[in-house]
Amino acid sequence: MTxxxxxxxxxxxxxxxxxxxxxxxxxxxxxxxxGIIQRLDYLRWLGVDAIWLxxxxxxxxxxxxxxxxxxxxxxxxxGDMADFDRLLDEAHRRDLKVIxxxxxxxxxxxxxxxxxxxSSRDDPRRDWYIWRDPGLEGGPPNNWLSVFGGSAWEWDxxxxxxxxxxxxxxxxxxxxxxxxxxxxMHDVLxxxxxxxxxxxxxxxxxxxxxxxxxxxxxxxxxxxxxQDPFARVIPFYTTDRPEVQDVVRELRAVIDEFPDRLLxxxxxxxxxxLVAYYGADLDGAHLPFNFQLIDTxxxxxxxxxxxxxxxxxxxxxxWPNWVLGNHDKPRIASRxxxxxxxVAALLLLTLRGTPTLYCGDEIGMTDVPIPPxxxxxxxxxxxxGLGLGRDPQRTPMQWEAxxxxxxxxGDPWLPIxxxxxxxxxxxQRGDPGSxxxxxxxxxxxxxxxxxxxxxTFRVIxxxxxxxxxxxxxxxxxxxxxxxxxxxxxxxxLQAGRVVLSTEGGRAGEAVGGAVxxxxxxxxxxxxxxx
Ligand code: NOJ
Numbered sequence: 001m002t003x004x005x006x007x008x009x010x011x012x013x014x015x016x017x018x019x020x021x022x023x024x025x026x027x028x029x030x031x032x033x034x035g036i037i038q039r040l041d042y043l044r045w046l047g048v049d050a051i052w053l054x055x056x057x058x059x060x061x062x063x064x065x066x067x068x069x070x071x072x073x074x075x076x077x078x079g080d081m082a083d084f085d086r087l088l089d090e091a092h093r094r095d096l097k098v099i100x101x102x103x104x105x106x107x108x109x110x111x112x113x114x115x116x117x118x119s120s121r122d123d124p125r126r127d128w129y130i131w132r133d134p135g136l137e138g139g140p141p142n143n144w145l146s147v148f149g150g151s152a153w154e155w156d157x158x159x160x161x162x163x164x165x166x167x168x169x170x171x172x173x174x175x176x177x178x179x180x181x182x183x184x185m186h187d188v189l190x191x192x193x194x195x196x197x198x199x200x201x202x203x204x205x206x207x208x209x210x211x212x213x214x215x216x217x218x219x220x221x222x223x224x225x226x227q228d229p230f231a232r233v234i235p236f237y238t239t240d241r242p243e244v245q246d247v248v249r250e251l252r253a254v255i256d257e258f259p260d261r262l263l264x265x266x267x268x269x270x271x272x273x274l275v276a277y278y279g280a281d282l283d284g285a286h287l288p289f290n291f292q293l294i295d296t297x298x299x300x301x302x303x304x305x306x307x308x309x310x311x312x313x314x315x316x317x318x319w320p321n322w323v324l325g326n327h328d329k330p331r332i333a334s335r336x337x338x339x340x341x342x343v344a345a346l347l348l349l350t351l352r353g354t355p356t357l358y359c360g361d362e363i364g365m366t367d368v369p370i371p372p373x374x375x376x377x378x379x380x381x382x383x384x385g386l387g388l389g390r391d392p393q394r395t396p397m398q399w400e401a402x403x404x405x406x407x408x409x410g411d412p413w414l415p416i417x418x419x420x421x422x423x424x425x426x427x428q429r430g431d432p433g434s435x436x437x438x439x440x441x442x443x444x445x446x447x448x449x450x451x452x453x454x455x456t457f458r459v460i461x462x463x464x465x466x467x468x469x470x471x472x473x474x475x476x477x478x479x480x481x482x483x484x485x486x487x488x489x490x491x492x493l494q495a496g497r498v499v500l501s502t503e504g505g506r507a508g509e510a511v512g513g514a515v516x517x518x519x520x521x522x523x524x525x526x527x528x529x530x
Pocket of ligand 1: 063066103166203204266327328
């Protein structure tokens with residue numbers, strides 16, 4: 001692979017925007033499309049190549065847009081179709097690709113398809129959702145659970161059957177075994193692709209097909225009271241069913257009707273199952289999202305192991321990717337501490353594979369404590385007190401000091417972080433030693449040096465808290481070494497010169513042999529004679 005033969009999404013960096021919290025242009029306390037347009041120059045300055053927008057479709061917002069009531073519209077909260085077309089145009093003029101969230105596993109219970117489906121057992125749309133009679137002893141048809149707590153089956157009095165919902169009861173699952181539904185969804189993709197959208201991130205793609213015999217899920221013997229109630233069973237019959245691969249292949253075929261578009265699959269599965277979503281002939285998702293860095297404890301040896309495992313399991317020609325944060329998981333700066341935030345950035349942006357960066361992580365935003373009366377997330381409301389709520393990582397982007405943090409002139413829908421006067425884009429932009437400046441330098445390095453995007457990857461043997469690897473392309477080679485602990489350590493490296501360091505100040509230093517790293521320090525070294 002060379003920079004010339006690589007596709008844009010292999011060279012590029014994806015930046016996830018959570019639209020409700022990015023930039024509010026009309027003062028209603030919720031971010032919008034015009035707000036995003038205002039910030040495109042910032043994103044270009046930062047150096048990312050693509051933006052992925054969490055859902056912007058009409059929605060009752062029971063799950064903040066992941067309950068779609070119209071797959072081909074824009075929610076008035078965010079603007080209208082003219083705003084969307086302008087966003088697309090303005091992004092493209094700046095060489096930024098636009099990726100939409102596609103939520104095909106379930107719709108809103110307000111979607112006209114579901115209203116029709118639940119209107120009568122004879123309605124032509126009945127089979128577009130998953131309806132079942134009660135179990136033999138009455139009650140739900142089987143033991144399937146909702147990710148957001150309780151049974152996944154909701155009784156419908158009017159038609160005397162249950163419907164299945166993997167998430168909220170307001171998010172009924174669509175029936176992907178129905179060919180008409182499939183065709184309708186393919187047309188949704190075509191609608192946006194024809195408008196110029198560059199790709200999709202497909203929500204919970206591994207959920208799309210459930211067992212056709214509706215067998216009970218096995219119980220999880222390791223589950224203990226006080227843990228996530230969904231983990232009480234193993235979702236064997238409700239996710240990752242063999243037939244889902246056909247569905248993914250068909251989605252990919254639609255994507256391929258248009259030149260140079262991207263299919264990302266959101267998949268929470270262990271590595272050996274995750275890689276199946278590339279498709280048997282690389283005809284599945286281009287990028288099955290890899291959440292290993294989110295889910296793995298922050299220890300050098302554990303990460304060393306998982307990086308090797310991931311590389312080992314990739315199918316030939318399958319392109320890797322790494323995700324460090326998103327709107328569903330605690331923020332990286334909270335998970336690993338601000339002292340490790342630069343090392344985390346270094347890892348994300350120098351590993352082999354497309355990096356996805358979550359808005360706000362570049363300034364080190366941390367999870368914001370949400371007072372009980374301001375909780376918005378239905379997950380927290382349904383399953384309170386277990387730390388599962390996702391509001392803390394969805395708070396408004398911190399652009400500048402002052403009330404509203406430059407995000408809104410109104411009342412923000414979620415509280416703004418207490419440290420926003422200090423931790424914000426404006427303050428960090430003027431400070432060459434800031435985390436954001438480090439991100440920008442790192443992104444520039446990755447963009448400038450093909451070794452980091454298309455180059456080969458080799459782990460360098462290291463011990464204790466040190467993680468190290470080498471990237472190489474076209475006669476240029478770099479060692480990346482980092483200390484994931486708080487105490488000083490040495491990394492054993494070939495001779496070279498430091499080109500970037502997390503602490504700043506070491507650029508240009510000649511190093512080699514046992515290279516000293518302070519706690520939380522990371523280095524990129526251009527190797528001599530490569
Ligand atoms: C995954 C999304 O990222 C999450 O925010 C959402 O609640 C569920 N899928 C259901 O759509």
